[in-house]
Amino acid sequence: MDKLPDQSWKKEKNFYIRVLASEECYCDREKKHGYAFCYGCYSSLPPEIQKALYQLVGKGFEDAYEAAVKWLD
Numbered sequence: 001m002d003k004l005p006d007q008s009w010k011k012e013k014n015f016y017i018r019v020l021a022s023e024e025c026y027c028d029r030e031k032k033h034g035y036a037f038c039y040g041c042y043s044s045l046p047p048e049i050q051k052a053l054y055q056l057v058g059k060g061f062e063d064a065y066e067a068a069v070k071w072l073d
């Protein structure tokens with residue numbers, strides 16, 4: 001992730017900001033604006049990933065989200 005050129009980093013960051021702003025979860029169910037996942041997905045995640053999802057975009061949220069998606073897959 002460190003070696004991405006600036007433009008792709010911005011795109012990535014916008015992607016995660018949109019994820020948080022959206023009201024649709026990764027699983028297509030409804031979720032709350034500002035949350036990464038719906039309650040069902042979130043509660044099935046291991047506690048360390050749940051905790052990591054409280055980080056801000058640009059401060060670790062990206063990695064937490066990717067780990068969560070891998071876990072839910």
Ligand SMILES: [Zn+2]
Binds near residue numbers: 025026028029041042
């Ligand atoms: Zn979900």
